[in-house]
Amino acid sequence: MKILTSSAMKIAESIAVEKGSSYMELMEQAGKGTADRILGLADVSGRQVAVLCGKGNNGGDGLVAARYLAEAGAEITVIFVMGRELSALARANLYELEKRRVHFLEPDAPLTRRLEAIRKSDVLIDAVFGTGFSGELPAACKELAEAANNSRAIKVALDVPSGIDCDTGLADKDTLRADYTYTFAALKPAHVLKASLPLCGKIELIDIGIPAADIAAIPDGITLLSAETAAGCIPKRQEDSNKGDYGKLLNVGGCVHMTGAVILSTLSAMRCGVGLVKVAAPQPVLSAVASHILECIYSPLPVSESGSISIDGVEQLRTEMGWATAGLIGCGLSVCDDTRLLVEEVISSFGRPLVIDADGLNCVAENPAMLRKALAPVIITPHIKEMSRLTGLSVEIIKNRRFDVAAQFAEKYGVTVVLKDSNTVIATPKRELFINGNGNSGLAKGGSGDVLAGVIASFLAQGASPLAAAVAGVFLHAEAGDMAAQTFTPYAMLPSDVIESIPFVLKQLL
Ligand SMILES: NC(=O)C1=CN([C@@H]2O[C@H](COP(=O)(O)OP(=O)(O)OC[C@H]3O[C@@H](n4cnc5c(N)ncnc54)[C@H](OP(=O)(O)O)[C@@H]3O)[C@@H](O)[C@H]2O)[C@@H](O)CC1
Ligand SMILES: Nc1ncnc2c1ncn2[C@@H]1O[C@H](COP(=O)(O)OP(=O)(O)O)[C@@H](O)[C@H]1O
Ligand SMILES: [K+]
Structure with a gap:
């Protein structure tokens, strides 16, 4: 399914x-679709329906819905929240509504x-702000928000609850909380973002007459996983096969202070079907892995004074790179002069697809241009803070502009x-963009990212x-x-439990 930002939505429109x-017809469909859904929820005849109406086209949708609900016998009160100077489309629909028996509460009421x-x-219809909103709710809206949020009414938000920026998911603390959000033509990022x-x-999607094929063809659309x-992306297996057919993954990482990361990524890679994993790590780390x-299998590397892989291991690493069909570098690696040099060496001389995670990325951060030296495809798996180190942008900017930041970095390097x-x-x-909607706060624990890196590297090694x-x-x-999380709760689950669940999810997917 395609998700559209406010600007992509304008293109679709x-x-x-x-x-x-x-534009008038699209608004008509949005308002009518809303009224139809509300009529499916409740018999509105003789019941009170309040429409919180903004100045823009979101307000216009609310006015169209009000017209259809008035025809169904509802007692409509339109509350102008932001004044009465409406957009042209909203104004035309207000004119139509004024011909009906409807109460209007003027801005100075x-x-x-x-x-x-x-x-x-x-029934309370929130038609104050839609895709045109950003920033903070104005005082005129805030003074109604508390009453709206405490109301016993069925609360229906048009497109997005007012107070939410539909592209970033940022929400004003006084955002009008909806029981239902009816969104038009396509989901917006705010309908997926966990904030x-x-x-x-x-959330229900209302068809306003824009064909799904046109929505799917919008170049800036974001695909929801x-x-x-x-399932279609998981490499296939053949009965007539051997381990050599499923790839050889070289997992370079670990230091004496962090032994678990490389264990988690190796285990998760093996649970996802790769034929062989070789762990290239300092000798003491390999004892823990074993x-x-x-x-x-193992490739014991020399240890530097700080307990990381020593640069003296570079020749051995070159040999191992010749063996692998894909690589993973960074889990528990640590950041020091030796590992920085090793990461650059792996990027520039490994001719196979490579996943760079965690400290591998922190080693790249000083000079991301080294990514351009890669001889084969590279996947980087930064969390927000690591992306901040890679780009020099603040965590806040990355969170609020995550699609642009990810797309620009991908394109640039x-x-x-x-x-x-x-x-x-x-x-x-x-510039293809995807967003994931599943997962839970139980993944917000040290080690979860190592599990993900192993899973991705495993599929890469198998030829995906x-x-x-x-x-x-x-x-x-x-x-x-x-x-x-279902078995252990988000509190108690561990990254190792995530690995234990992989077989069951694979069984469902395949
Ligand atoms: N796209 C489509 O196909 C279709 C779209 N449709 C509908 O149109 C909606 C989009 O309409 P829209 O563009 O008129 O914007 P909308 O959300 O009504 O608000 C704009 C107003 O809010 C204001 N404003 C913003 N932030 C503010 C703040 N912090 N504090 C105060 N004011 C603030 C902003 O002011 P400005 O920034 O311009 O000064 C402007 O006056 C969309 O969600 C859907 O419901 C449907 O009809 C079907 C077809
Ligand atoms: N609240 C959350 N909901 C869903 N997924 C989450 C949440 N918090 C973290 N995750 C996922 O868990 C993983 C955490 O990765 P990361 O922070 O790199 O962990 P670590 O470096 O400790 O292994 C990522 O895949 C991230 O998407
Ligand atoms: K709204």
């Missing part, structure tokens, strides 16, 4: 108009009357970006394209997290 629809109308409403999702109630898409995993967060975003060098490996990996990892 203009394409629809070029093809013969009109006493606050008590407006609050009373909200309190006694059976705003809980404020939307039940689904089980079906992920006590946890029976099935992988020719890598596939897996920007991890409560909603992970995938961006390719061709970088995009397919990222799509399958991100979805499967979050789904395994959801399964682990």
